[in-house]
Amino acid sequence: MNRREVLALLGVTAALPASVLAQTNATRRLGVLSVTAADDAIGQTRSAVLVQALAGHGWKERDNSRSIGQRRRRPRTDRAIRR
Amino acid sequence: MGNGGGDRARIAQFADELIALKPDILLAVGTPSVEELRRRTTTIPIVFAVVTDPVSQGFVQNLAHPGGNVTGFTDYDGPLAGKWLEMLTQVTPRPSRVFVVYNPATAPFAPLMLGTIEDAGRALDVTVESAPVHDTASIVALASRKDGGLLVLPDFFTMSNRALLLAAINEARVPAVFWSRTFVDEGGLMSYSTDSAEQLRRAASYIDRILKGARAADLPVQNPTTFELAINLKTAKAIGVTLPPSLLATANEVIE
Known part of the structure; x- marks a missing residue:
């Protein structure tokens, strides 16, 4: 079994690098560590639910936070990583 | 390691x-x-x-x-694990033995759940056995467990490998209960989950x-x-089992 297969089998780690959250007069950094497969719909749904729920409390991802995530992700291209 | x-x-x-x-x-x-x-x-x-x-x-x-x-x-929540076993005992034909599937490396909490399931097994007169999995071969081997039902524990390993797991279980044609509705959406028999x-x-x-x-x-x-209960009747038909109306009535989702 090669390493790629092992990773796929284990599924797992997705790190959502620290998102910068902004609320009126406040900017905070949230780090998210999750264990779901890279291409798994569950992980994607969870991210969407979280972002929406935080927005419900007035916390929005700042415009540049997503690009921070993208930049951090690029060096690792294997499937165990997402957002 | x-x-x-x-x-x-x-x-x-x-x-x-x-x-x-x-x-x-x-x-x-x-x-x-x-x-x-x-x-x-x-x-x-x-x-x-x-x-x-x-x-x-x-x-x-x-x-x-x-x-x-x-x-x-x-x-x-404690009662969850007992509920999984109880659901398996409502399947006709009723399994007299249930294999509990999990990866000990990624489900360190499994002994807690196994304890609850074994207690429920004594009350329901069902033999409970562990069936640990940790790689492709051990998952594929589940296809030969034709002499009982399967209870798949909440474990990211079982979720990540659900396609392989579901293929093995459906090949064995045995009833199985899962910890997430995702399994049922993808062909598993039933789930009870948070x-x-x-x-x-x-x-x-x-x-x-x-x-x-x-x-x-x-x-x-x-x-x-x-909590939500999901049942896949297509799978029930495919593996030749039936489920009581009382269980179907409490399901949040029934796939026909």
Whole structure:
């Protein structure tokens, strides 16, 4: 079994690098560590639910936070990583 | 070290990177995430979701008063495990033996659930046996377990490998109960589970409160409040089993 297969089998780690959250007069950094497969719909749904729920409390991802995530992700291209 | 070791090394690496970014707060989804993050900080608040038994694992002192920098929302309430077994006993033909499927490396909380399931087994007159899995071969081997039902524990390993797992189980043509509706949507027979989206929504409320000044130590760990039951009748027909109307009546989702 090669390493790629092992990773796929284990599924797992997705790190959502620290998102910068902004609320009126406040900017905070949230780090998210999750264990779901890279291409798994569950992980994607969870991210969407979280972002929406935080927005419900007035916390929005700042415009540049997503690009921070993208930049951090690029060096690792294997499937165990997402957002 | 087995496969779980390499996996854990990866989670550990991500945990290191996250801590280096000096976040104000951390969200840890799943037991391994909490373990790796709390090892690295006793000051940054950690809110968790989809975690089983945080007290036994030492994440918090007790549910009402976590005491440290960790609090959050569990995906498990004691009666859940007994309910899984009970559902299997409602299948006709009724299995007299049930194999419990999990990976010991990624489900360190399994003994807690096994205890509950074994207790339920004695009450329901069902033999309960462990069927640990840890790689492709051990999952594929489940296809030869034709002499009982299968109970798949909440474990990210079983979720990540669900396609392989479902193929083996359906090849064995045995009834199975799962910990997430996702399995049933993809061909599993039935599930009884908590709603992980609900846990994340509740986790967001704790993140909000902590960012506004509340202490994790003072926010109680909360158990799930809503559960959902899903049944795939197409699968029931394919493997030649029937389910009682009473069970179907309580299902949130029935796939015809």
